[in-house]
Amino acid sequence: MLRTPGRREVWLRGAEKPSAYLAMQIQRIEIPTPLPVGPVNAYFLPGDPPTLIDTGPKTEETRAALEAGLGAAGFRVDEIRRIILTHGHTDHFGSAASIQEQSGAEVFGHDADRPKFNGERWLVGHLSKFFTEAGLPPAFLQSFLDTLRGYRELFDPLPRITALQDGDQVSMGNGRLRVLHCPGHSQGHVCLYHEDGALIAGDLILETISPNPVVEFTVEGKRIPTLPQYLQSLRRVLLLNCEVAYPGHGAPIANPSGRIRELIAHHDERKEQVRALLGPTAKTLHELTQEFYHELDHINTMLALSEIVGHLDLLIEEKRASVQRRGRTLLYKAK
Ligand SMILES: [Zn+2]
Ligand SMILES: [Zn+2]
Known part of the structure; x- marks a missing residue:
């Protein structure tokens, strides 16, 4: 069995040396x-120790694809010694617990996503408070929770996690990866950066999708401004001027900085579109979301509420919108 595949001698056209x-x-x-997002990427690093980054959800098809992928590299699932999770979304970590059990691998993830891993x-x-303040009917919460329940079979809770922190160095056979805490898409989202310009990006940067910073709350129930956080994480990674990004979904991205600029521009544009919906008459988040999107199911309503409220956060920060409370509802208008 090929245990440690030889270093590939691949030279980029015009490059002076093989890129790291x-x-x-x-x-x-x-x-x-x-x-609905479609396939997810796991990445395998065959060096010492054999490391898997993200695992996919817990389904039979996932396991078969993982076994086939590892097999092509000359490895088996029980030979994985380390699992690093980019974030606590089901599609990325769902089968981590069963792989951990089978292989004894140590599993790493950021503490801020520990509740999700659990x-x-x-x-x-x-x-419930968020939906009420957004102006949604009380029945929405129940139907949303019913929809979510269907997702629970796609993961096993993962109580044994070793915490990763920003700046941690992850050693590999022939190099190191630096952990970058990039919150926004998820509070505990991390990227892994190789100093020669490669970024394992998780869902921070995707080629064909604009990653959604879903609403999140502190333990006390305060809503966290996830879109401003996400944009800050993008700007931080932009400064690294990476050569290639390995995203959580889709093929490697050859010009990650270009894609980051597109994502930032997309949010700027979207922010102006949300601003254009605001007038002197106060509107609820649900009303604004309905004006923007049509015919949404429960999950997409949640994503749309997250998207719009994120832009409202930015507009309020810029003092171009205001929010006031009327009874149990929050109302937004232009400023
Ligand atoms: Zn995600
Ligand atoms: Zn994802």
Whole structure:
């Protein structure tokens, strides 16, 4: 069995030396998911110790795809010694617990996503308050929770996690990856950066999707401004001027800085569109979301509320919108 595949001698056209990111020997394993997002990527680093970054959700198809991908690299699931999770979304970590059990691998993830790794998506009380303040009918919460329940079979809770922190160095056979805490898409989202310009990006940067910073709450129930956080994380990574990004979904991105600029521009444009919906008459978040999107199911309503409230956060920060409370509802208008 090929245990440690030889360093590939691949030279980029015009490059003076093989880029270190190729030396990293990242192997992308595309894993099918039953979720609307489509397939998710796991990445295998065959160096010492054999490391898997993200695992895919817990389904039989996922396991088959993972076994096939590892097999192509000459490895088996029980030979994985380390699992690093970019963030606590089901499509990325769902099968980590079963792989951990089978292989004894140590699993790493950021502490801020520990509640998600344990299966606590949202505290129902916080969510209920958010929906009420957004102006949604009380029945929405129940139907939303019913929809979410269907997702629970896609992961096993993961109580044994070693905490990663910003700045941690992850050693590999022939180099190191630096942990970058990039909150926004998820509070505990991390990227892994190789100093020669490769970024394992998780869902921070995707080529064809604009990653959604979903609403999140502090333990006390205060809503966290996830879109401003996400944009800050993008700007931080932009400064690294990476050569290639390995995203959580889709093929490697050759010009990550270009894509980051597009994402920032997209949010700027979207912010102006939201601003244009605001007038002197106060509107609820639900009303604004309905004006923007049509015919949404429960999950997409949640994503749309997150998107719009994120832009309202930015506009309030810029003093171009205001929010006031009327009874249990929050109302937004132009300023
Ligand atoms: Zn995600
Ligand atoms: Zn994802």
